[in-house]
Amino acid sequence: MKGLIIKSLWIELILEGKKVWEIRGSNTNIRGPVALIKSGSGKVIGEANIIDSKELTLEVYQTSRKFHCVMSEDSAQLPYKRTYAWVFDKTNIYKEPIPYKHPMGAVIWVNLSDSIF
Numbered sequence: 841m842k843g844l845i846i847k848s849l850w851i852e853l854i855l856e857g858k859k860v861w862e863i864r865g866s867n868t869n870i871r872g873p874v875a876l877i878k879s880g881s882g883k884v885i886g887e888a889n890i891i892d893s894k895e896l897t898l899e900v901y902q903t904s905r906k907f908h909c910v911m912s913e914d915s916a917q918l919p920y921k922r923t924y925a926w927v928f929d930k931t932n933i934y935k936e937p938i939p940y941k942h943p944m945g946a947v948i949w950v951n952l953s954d955s956i957f
Contacts (some may be wrong), residue, residue, distance in 0.1 A: 841954065875952055885938075887932050
């Protein structure tokens with residue numbers, strides 16, 4: 841399973857179902873279930889389905905705060921040259937976070953061994 845690294849606050853909002861768009865500077869073709877890794881923790885804390893990835897215009901970014909939870913004063917411009925919303929659904933918070941070994945250089949994705957689940 842692929843593991844997606846997400847910073848604190850954003851990962852909690854995703855797992856609580858309050859944030860359904862993860863804003864990124866690149867597109868993804870990955871669909872289906874992915875493990876969600878809390879950045880810097882060394883732990884997988886839940887999972888979600890990626891159901892879409894779409895490039896955003898400034899107007900859509902500014903009018904879609906309810907999906908991405910970025911404060912309006914931070915949305916005066918797009919955060920990346922090309923800005924994408926990775927769309928999630930069906931989140932699941934694990935009762936016990938699962939430790940994993942973080943590979944050198946991994947910034948966005950980690951290939952997780954099936955044996956950790």
